[in-house]
Each structure stands twice: as structure tokens, then as C-alpha cells.
Amino acid sequence: MVAVNGRLVPDPRRRLPGRGAWLHPHPGCLDRAERRQAFTRALRVPGPLDTGEVRARLQGGTGSVETSEAARSRSGSA
Numbered sequence: 001m002v003a004v005n006g007r008l009v010p011d012p013r014r015r016l017p018g019r020g021a022w023l024h025p026h027p028g029c030l031d032r033a034e035r036r037q038a039f040t041r042a043l044r045v046p047g048p049l050d051t052g053e054v055r056a057r058l059q060g061g062t063g064s065v066e067t068s069e070a071a072r073s074r075s076g077s078a
Contacts, residue, residue, distance in 0.1 A: 003043045007050040010057050019043045027058050 001008050001023055002016045011020060021042040023029055030051060033039055039049050 001039065001043075001054060003039070003045045003049055006047070007052075008039055008054050010054055023054070025058060027055065030055060030058060 001021045002011045002018045003009070004016070004018075009016065014020060019042070021039055023033060034051060037048075039045075039051070040047065043049075
């Protein structure tokens, strides 16, 4: 997981820039991490992060592995 513009984004290939954090692939672990504000501390970002994409991915939804915005920042395009 990495923080991208206030959102928590899955990064299973560990290719996105910035600090990363691990999470067990279980919705209960995400709930606990949110309650403890673990992501803001681990990723050293201010304020809460939107975890919707990660939650959708954990629940078998269509959460993408990498957002198009994250892909652009990685490739250097704007």
C-alpha cells in the first residue's frame, strides 16, 4: 500500500514511489488498521486516507491494482 493524493492505493508489485505499508489480505485487518490510524503513521502522511479502493479489492470488488494517476506519476507523464 502507498499513499497517492490522500488515497491508500494497493501496490502488489511494489513499484509505486514513496513509503509503503503491508496489510494482511483480510477486511478485518483493514478495519483494525483504520481504527489505529496505522497507515498515516506508517506512511508518514497527514490526515486520514481514503481506503475505499483497498477495501473494494479486499472484498473481491473491482479495485484496480494501480490507478491511472499513479501510473502517470510513475512514468513521468502529466
